[in-house]
């Protein structure tokens with residue numbers, strides 16, 4: 575053993591304490607209201623699951639404090655002292671044992687009953703008035719279809735505030751998981767089965783979603799957005815999506831339209847009135863979306879050119895092939911796609 579005196583507060587302890595203090599100081603409650611938070615829910619579903627989470631957190635916190643306090647007290651009270659006698663030795667204490675067994679059984683009930691209630695509540699069939707959105711999780715992007723509205727889009731779901739939404743989740747290839755931390759989830763998206771997620775968003779805004787079940791190379795790049803609108807804004811969006819594809823006005827975009835119709839693009843992508851491919855996202859109103867490629871890339875002409883010339887360079891493993899488009903070809907295609915508002 576070294577001669578160095580061991581102080582009870584070692585250097586590492588001090589650093590750890592400092593780190594914890596810095597972290598906690600940085601996050602007031604508003605600091606928690608981030609895009610990926612689960613602790614500031616913005617839907618009834620999110621609030622239900624958050625309620626159970628907080629219930630369990632508070633009970634476990636109190637139990638932790640109680641047990642640690644008792645432990646520290648015992649360590650301090652019965653510490654070894656020169657000349658002190660050995661304390662009275664006790665084996666078994668029926669009353670104590672019965673009472674802590676009962677107390678913890680009661681705590682388990684307090685946690686268990688609301689948990690089971692929430693499990694059943696969040697599995698209930700949606701009301702007939704719910705707006706149905708069919709979600710298809712694919713390697714590695716999300717398709718959103720609104721059967722009652724005849725709207726199809728990708729990676730950016732739009733929904734109205736205060737309206738119950740029934741997401742019907744389906745994945746034709748492998749298992750994915752639908753997760754919008756502030757609104758709800760995670761719910762698995764499983765081939766050969768339709769899972770449901772029913773929620774009513776209560777605050778307009780843009781929420782970030784992410785595939786939460788490893789599904790292959792670009793799993794981490796399988797993001798999406800849910801945009802919660804006021805009723806009027808939602809109706810405006812729907813009207814825009816139901817409109818026929820825009821006719822390009824600029825010569826470059828017109829050239830893009832021609833090229834699109836003559837290329838393999840039509841085999842995989844739908845643009846209403848031009849093509850009906852289903853392997854890739856519907857592009858009829860591509861220009862109305864802020865992002866593409868699973869919510870990864872801002873929809874700018876520059877990004878689109880890079881994508882069209884080499885999709886795999888932007889997104890590993892991507893299922894869109896490199897079709898050898900170059901220079902003016904890819905610029906024309908990008909101009910055309912962006913004109914499809």
Ligand SMILES: [Cu+2]
Pocket residue numbers: 749750751785786787788789790793794796
């Ligand atoms: Cu995934």
